[in-house]
């Protein structure tokens with residue numbers, strides 16, 4: 001213990017020092033006699049002081065008697081015994097004092113000193129016994145009696161044996177050395193006791209020892225006052241008595257602390273603790289989610305916590321004191337009553353069941369009833385939510401079992417453990433996999449692995465489910481017989497308490513048919529229907545892959561565009577079925593000539609593409625290799641094909657482009673090969689031509705021209721030129737309308753250039769309409785001119801125009817709107833135009849003929865026209881193609897053809913026009929052959945209407 005930190009200790013030390021110092025000073029001073037004038041006053045003071053000591057002793061006895069508990073009784077007996085003796089001797093000391101009224105014996109100083117010394121000895125002995133922890137067994141009465149008896153013995157000793165004892169006081173001289181020595185011994189004993197008590201205090205911090213120490217010290221010091229007085233009324237003696245009173249007060253204080261202060265402090269502390277505990281308990285009760293109610297033996301409410309009141313929907317004040325019977329519904333009370341009675345008899349019990357709130361709500365609860373003193377305590381738990389959850393759980397378990405049944409009936413189900421080992425399968429699983437249940441259980445699904453999916457596919461699957469997530473996907477499995485089947489698979493992991501999957505359920509649906517249909521659809525989407533070759537879409541994909549591969553490997557690849565020369569004629573003359581058969585044969589030949597890595601595709605019509613890969617990294621060798629292969633192709637494709645007993649040779653034009661590190665766009669490569677192929681065609685067909693970047697310029701120019709062409713009509717850049725058609729006397733019978741395009745930058749653009757472009761992009765429809773209308777306006781205008789009123793105008797009609805459903809209506813509307821005479825309008829068609837949908841074309845021609853319009857068959861002789869076919873057409877005129885006229889004088893064949901056409905026309909009752917007549921000799925030959933109508937530069941080039949001559953004017957050439 002830290003003495004500086006204990007104020008009590010500091011005060012005790014101070015008190016000891018002061019008392020000691022005071023006594024030293026008092027002893028050092030000369031004798032101070034008191035009460036000299038009135039010695040009887042000292043008797044009163046002495047009696048008073050001694051009575052204080054007696055009272056304190058009695059109080060100590062009383063406290064010890066009444067306040068110390070049973071356990072401390074042996075220690076209390078020590079105090080009772082000691083302080084009874086002290087009280088008795090002190091009282092005797094006071095009463096037998098010299099001058100006090102006689103009481104049984106006459107008083108004297110010696111007798112008084114005898115009782116004084118006996119009292120001090122008893123007092124020192126008592127304190128010593130206390131210090132030694134002495135315990136006197138037995139009842140307090142016994143020890144009180146013992147003390148009284150001992151006191152009686154002392155009393156008798158004092159009265160009868162005093163003369164035989166050594167002197168303690170000599171009047172006029174004061175205390176004897178015998179008494180002084182006894183006092184010193186008593187003083188020393190007290191001071192030793194003080195030291196012992198202080199030590200105990202320092203060790204145990206028990207104030208009782210502090211006060212006892214202080215008492216012993218003060219009394220020990222006070223004892224010295226009685227060693228050298230002369231008269232008992234001397235100041236020093238009085239001081240000694242005061243020390244004694246102070247010492248006794250300290251003893252009382254110690255006894256008070258032990259018997260009253262400490263127990264009360266303890267009691268107060270324990271009450272505090274009890275109160276705190278009660279508050280805590282109360283708070284606990286307030287916040288408890290379970291209802292607690294304490295009932296008296298008549299089952300009236302003594303206490304109820306808020307949860308109980310809430311469950312009844314009542315305030316606590318309304319519940320207190322009320323019989324339980326009136327608080328809960330009668331059915332519940334009837335159920336509870338046996339339990340309550342059982343608890344009143346000391347037995348606990350519990351009950352689980354439904355009850356009804358005052359509002360009529362049906363709830364569920366659990367009650368535990370326990371004995372509680374004279375009454376009972378009931379603890380109610382509202383288990384409605386738990387019950388509802390249980391019901392739901394039951395329901396969901398029932399549903400789960402329904403779902404399981406449904407699953408079993410409709411899905412392919414398998415259970416596996418966490419490692420994927422099959423633990424359970426349903427019948428459908430066995431059926432689709434063709435394995436028996438025994439063969440599957442204990443195996444993993446790798447038994448069914450079809451090798452369709454890469455390892456990464458299954459790695460991803462496992463990654464997903466091992467994380468406790470559901471995996472969905474389509475899997476191709478292999479059945480026991482080796483056949484493949486597809487299943488839409490959902491794998492659901494069942495996660496355990498440790499958060500890791502413990503087992504998996506795999507639910508599958510057979511999607512084999514759907515996958516087959518998809519594969520078929522994909523095949524159709526990516527392949528040409530006629531030849532079964534990859535189509536443009538698949539080619540584009542393969543090209544993309546090939547170019548990427550080429551970039552990676554540095555190896556060259558090549559794209560070969562193959563177009564059949566004159567295939568159109570095959571179609572036109574032999575029909576589409578034969579054309580298709582030819583295409584199939586070409587496709588077959590191509591496939592025979594490529595390697596596994598290569599791709600043969602058909603883009604449409606007679607266009608095929610060959611994609612060659614892995615041609616090597618040396619450009620020269622690559623070119624040499626490609627040239628060889630392209631030549632082989634050209635030769636093989638040029639070999640005759642057998643089509644329904646007809647041998648036919650169709651040469652190919654092949655355009656080639658190479659690709660390597662430049663990751664050219666797939667479409668760009670096809671375009672390049674296409675350009676090269678056109679170059680091959682331009683170069684005379686049946687050729688192999690490599691792509692040259694200059695070709696791109698051509699394509700670009702074409703694109704620019706097309707752009708301008710789209711605006712030409714709006715910009716009024718077209719005009720019609722007219723070329724005279726004359727008779728044998730070179731009189732103008734009519735004209736052929738030929739379109740001209742006055743391009744703002746390029747000047748006059750030939751129709752041979754832009755008409756094919758317009759055909760390709762569909763602009764020919766609006767251009768054709770413009771031509772027809774302009775020609776009709778011209779006819780209407782000439783109708784007013786007697787010189788030209790009977791001229792006809794021949795208009796070139798394109799296939800796309802003629803094939804329009806409303807072509808007839810369009811023509812009729814133009815004739816109506818322009819006021820032209822339909823009989824003066826002539827339409828020039830080519831043989832190739834008439835191949836498609838011939839009956840429909842004929843019907844349109846017939847309607848137009850009924851309107852008065854006449855038809856000429858242009859470029860006649862260049863196609864495969866048959867006699868029967870010609871007969872069916874509602875034609876009026878044949879035009880011998882310029883190519884025959886050109887060589888009519890030099891080539892016997894062309895001369896024969898020209899002559900035949902004239903004869904044919906006559907036979908069929910058709911007019912014949914020879915076009916492209918440039919020389920008088922040509923004309924003469926034609927006249928000699930029977931031809932009567934002519935057209936050509938010999939009679940006039942195409943010119944504007946205003947520049948035409950007059951109808952009866954004989955042209956300059958004649």
Ligand SMILES: Nc1nc2c(ncn2[C@@H]2O[C@H](COP(=O)(O)O[C@H]3[C@@H](O)[C@H](n4cnc5c(=O)[nH]c(N)nc54)O[C@@H]3COP(=O)(O)O)[C@@H](O)[C@H]2O)c(=O)[nH]1
Pocket residue numbers: 723736737738739750751752755771795796797798858859915916917918935936937938942
């Ligand atoms: N659908 C349409 N086609 C049209 C139209 N206008 C013209 N064309 C077709 O364009 C091709 C080229 O026509 P063009 O350059 O006008 O050439 C014609 C005559 O100028 C030319 N011709 C006539 N006589 C001679 C000759 O003695 N020598 C010679 N070198 N050329 C001559 O022949 C072309 C007429 O041919 P055709 O139509 O077959 O009678 C051409 O195919 C036109 O058909 C149009 O409005 N619509």
